[in-house]
Amino acid sequence: MSAELGTTGKPRLLVLVGPTAAGKTRISLDIAKAWNAEIISGDSMQVYRGMDIGTAKIRPEERQGVPHHLIDICEPDHPFSAAEFQRLCTGLIAEITARGKLPFIVGGTGLYVESVAYGYDFAEGGSDEAYRSELREYALRCGTEALHAKLREVDPATAERLHPNDQRRIIRALEIRHLTGVTLSEQLAGQKRVSPYELCIVGLNMERAKLYERINERVDAMIAEGLVDEVKRLLDAGVPADSVSMQGLGYKEIALCIRDRIPLAEAVELLKRNTRRFAKRQLSWFRRMEDIAWVEASENIHENLRSFHAIIAGKFGVDLEYITNQSF
Template identity: 65%
Template sequence: MEKDKGPLLVLLGPTAVGKTALSLEIAKSWNAEIISGDSMQVYRGMDIGTAKIKQSEMDGVPHHMIDICDPAQPFSAAEFQDRARAAISDIHSRGKLPFIVGGTGLYVESLCYQYQFADIGSDETFRQRQEQYAEEHGSVALHAKLEEIDPEAAERLHPNDQRRIVRALEVYHLTGETFSSQQANQKRESPYELLLLGLTMDRAELYRRIEKRIDVMLEEGLVGEVERLLGMDAPPHTVPMQALGYKEIAAYLRGEMSYEAAVERLKRDTRRFAKRQLSWFRHMKDIHWIDAGENFHNNLIRIHAIIAGKFQGHLEYKSNQSFF
């Protein structure tokens, strides 16, 4: 391990693949603190729809980058990068292992590598025109505009992710360069001694887990959570109203579709989102892929061996040595 680089452990994977349960076992074994790599879990009050871990479930493992801003407050990948890097430095200073867990590709990748978010500026008039276009023609039509000029970015962004779609269109409008081409020119050198673990799963089983998770979210009160957010009078284009799970239920609450249609759309869009997550991660290099559909205990053994091979000389390994 390079002496001037601190260690950074990362666990990636699509929604509902089982990151939370596995991350807690890994964190307890390696004296780690978890930094959420989920772009929606930064918002207070967005708990059920983001599958945010409860305080009672953390099992003593510190978690960072959760509940740090209000839903109406803008929060960018650049801000996430700044605040997460500060958290990493703090964790290092206390002799612990920083551990990124999440599924928002841009957020995690920008943190792992030395991404520079250029100050391209903005064009508020252009931005408002795109938002108006989405209101009149729908999010899919706005997504199609991006697909015409930047198919790679369109593949990675869900049609509901209106804020990032508008920004990608705005970047092209201001610079003449696509968002994906600018990302491709970013340095791929990490400021950390980086270890990337990725969870994957048979597609049919993942989709079954996604649908079951959504059923549980609804039982736990997702509709009420969205209703409370709507009560805050947030404009339709703000993050909470465009987020997966919130946009669909909000449409039902506004009388734009039936409850059954909203749930079916949510399940469909979440399946598509998971597919996009995997597509993003497949572009990243040096990921150790783990089949999360395999035996949990056996996967832990394999993961502990991978981590030990990378970090054993730097950090005290605390797992039961009988694993090996």
């Protein structure tokens, strides 16, 4: 399928979301090939070079000829943000559409996906360096957990999605509240819900017990593949333990182990627990998005694909028979 303008006159945009470990990467390749799409990673961690195992990054040899974007684009000490993702992704969508291909965002970072799908306004609202310094000093005196608790008091929704060690984003959320009198979560809730695209968002869901089983298996596989060595290389290369990238799942837990604060077995169990909790938060985020058409994952990938194809064809007004003939 070519990516000409849809029936609304807007560029088409396909999005696949779902919780971590549900199988988005595998099925996205088949969808991309059937719909003549190029994949844009919608993952906040896969942008970092050298962070491969802990982010479950798809290897070049696994991409089956499907172009992938926004993977390995910055160094781990760079504080990549949702606003930066939106800017880069929006440009890529225009470029992919101009090539006659379908832009296809695949990922589980809810804010990143929504910011592009609905054209969020990331107006910064100014800054107050004195207030930032005050908060940094407070974190030094009382610890990052206390700083996180301060955010939880005024903006529990934002505090829920930020790790207590993510000092930069916690301070920024508090600064926004300080400067505007409006919390970051309130600003996001007030964003417009009209997409600049002819938008099709599909979600891959999985029964909770099975998802948690897959998460546990994925963590064990990451350890076997060398996650500990990957984290050690990053720390030895000088990537700060409190950097944005090192707050990602797998990195903060294994860093605790490397710095001899907890045994490896404890770090692994902590990672499994944190990943399960993260998947729960992802589902909570996506389920409040009214535009998602969900598919329940089954062991039969062809059955899953048929469901996805039917949803996409219906949204884009394309002959389903043509697509399924190309896919099977």
